[in-house]
Amino acid sequence: MxxxxxxxxxxxxxxxxxxxxxxxxxxxxxxxxxxxxxxxNNAYDEHNANRRQEIRTEVDAAHAGARKAAVKSFEKVGATLLAATVGAVEKPEFILPGSAMAKEKAAAGNTGIEVPADFPKVAADAPVDPAMMDEGKVLYSTCLACHGPDANGVLNLGPPLAGSEWVAGPVENLIAIQLRGMFGPIEVKGTTYTPVAPMAPLAFQTDDQIAAVLTYVRNSFGNKASPVTAEQVKAMRGEVGKPMLNPTQLLPLK
Ligand code: HEC
Incomplete structure (x- = not known):
């Protein structure tokens, strides 16, 4: 033990x-x-906090600069507007057929299509300028949305231009439609089309442009008709400013 x-x-x-x-x-x-x-002490936190501070300072500086620039440009635009004198501005006419304004215009004068006595004639078999066709093809992009890429029309938006008797008919009608627009039921190739919206006046196009696009439409999509000249469009410029056409006002087909 x-x-x-x-x-x-x-x-x-x-x-x-x-x-x-x-x-x-x-x-x-x-x-x-x-x-x-x-x-x-976390080095990352510290670094991030510093960087945030830097970015914030940069953003604040940028905002201040942008504000200053905006105020400067507003001042400039304002000064220009104040200094400008008001000139005459051509008001685009958008008067629907049947409207009070159309009736007022009708009471004041003729709203039908007026063809000047010296309206230039073009022979039915006059040659078609390929350069004009090229230009017309480009300009057709304006018409495409309502009349369709193949000119077969777009439901409710625009009647067909392919095979249309109006397209092959008097050029005075076609020029007037471009200059004044048109609204109301229209019969094309046996079918009555009632558009939901008018064809707006396209008078902003130059004489050359209207001539080219109409020449193109009259000679494409299976259509065959005489070319349209800038002189013909020029002769019809008096139509600009009249109320929008009603199809009943179109010159009769021959
Ligand atoms: C905003 C749509 C719209 C645009 C863009 C437009 N049209 Fe039209 N177009 C119409 C409508 C809608 C009608 C039928 C108007 C009516 O019934 O009164 C029409 C009718 C016509 C007609 C007579 C009817 C027919 O089918 O033959 C011709 C020709 C025509 N347009 C040519 C053109 C050409 C050329 C362009 C381009 C430069 C063009 N349109 C651009 C909507 C449009």
Whole structure:
């Protein structure tokens, strides 16, 4: 019974000794931790915060610059407008047939298609200029939305131009339609078309452009008719400003 192993008292005290050493290590590390505590410093957070600040400064500066530039340009436009003298502006006419304004115009004078006595004639078999056809083909893009890429018409928007008796008919009608627009039921190839919206006047086109697009339409999509000249369009410019045509006002087909 001399071995310490067998001494229950020694075994008991070494247990406590171990526990005390363990606890003091814990305490020591806690103390060290408290004494040398440094704030946790995340380099990424700091970098990002700095960058945010930089960007904000740049954006604020840019906004201030843009505001200044906008105010300057407003001042410039305002000054130009104030200095400008009001000139005569040609008002585009958009008078629907049957409207009060159309009736007023009708009471004031003739709203039918007036063809000047010296309207230039073109022979039915006059040659068609290929350059004019090329230009007309490009200009047809104006008509395409309502009359269709193949000129077979678009439901409710525009009647067909392919095979239309009006297209092959008197050029005076075609020029007048371009200059005044048209609204109301129209019969084309035996079918009555009632458009939901008018064909707007396209008088902004030059004489050459109207001549080219009409020549193109009269000689494409299976149509065959005499070319239209710029002189013919020029002769009809008196139609501009009259109320929109009603199809009943078109000159009769021969
Ligand atoms: C905003 C749509 C629209 C555009 C764009 C338009 N038209 Fe029309 N066009 C119409 C409508 C709608 C009618 C029928 C008007 C009516 O019934 O009174 C018509 C009728 C016509 C007619 C007589 C009817 C027929 O089918 O033969 C001709 C010719 C014509 N347009 C040529 C042209 C040409 C050429 C252009 C381009 C330069 C053009 N149109 C652009 C809507 C349009």
């Amino acid at each position: 001399d071995s310490a192993k067998d001494n229950p008292l020694k075994r008991f005290s070494s247990f406590w000794l171990g526990l005390i050493i363990f606890a003091s290590f814990g305490l020591l590390s806690l103390l060290l931790g408290l004494c040398f505590k440094k704030p946790i």
